[in-house]
Amino acid sequence: MRPTLALLALLALSPLTGCASDGQPWVELKGQRFVVEVADDHDERARGxxxxxxxPEGAGMLFVHDAERPLAYWMKNTRIPLDIFYFDASRKLVSVSRGVPAxxxxxxxxxxxxxxxxxxxLELNAGQANALGVAPGDTITFGPGIPERGAP
Structure with a gap:
């Protein structure tokens, strides 16, 4: 009976000890973790x-480009107001477009x-930039499995 109780205790505790992202890719900005979908090829970036x-709250999309350059995003066929965060190869925040409408x-x-x-x-629900209090120079942290193309 004891081994069964120990197994049940371990199973009951496992959700508490697991990563909040359940193995999904994540990024962290200003101490807040976001589960992200990664768009790292042309078709995925175009679809966004x-x-x-x-x-969902606490979720976003991370676009990984092939080279560092000035970028411009648009909201074609996007139904969700977003904040759009631009990061350089060192993962420092270059700029953010806040509250971009659908x-x-x-x-x-x-x-x-x-x-x-x-x-x-990084695209997150509109309002996150203000809620986090981000400023140029803030750094984004990548969880495991996110492709890096620049200097970490």
Whole structure:
């Protein structure tokens, strides 16, 4: 009977000891962890968060580019207002576009450019930048499994 009780105790405690992201890729910004989908090829980056009606709280999408350069994102066919964070190869915040509205204008949706060269772009629900109090120079931390293309 004792081994069974010990096994049950371990099973009961396992959710408490596991990672909050349950093995999914994650990033951390200003002490807050976000589970992310990773878009690291052309097709995934082009599709992004298009046609989605919601983004769960605590979740986002991380875009990994092939080279550091000035970037501009737009909200074509995106139904969710977002904050768009641009990070350089050292994973330092270059700039953020806050509260970018959804856009259904297709190719007429306006671009939201970075203030300098960027390699990584993080999209989170609108309001997160203000809630976190981010500022240029803040660093993003990557969890396991996220491809790195620049200097860590």
């Amino acid at each position: 968060l298009m046609f989605r009606d919601q983004l 856009c259904s204008l297709g190719d007429r949706c306006p671009p939201y450019p970075s203030d300098g060269p960027a390699l990584y772009v």
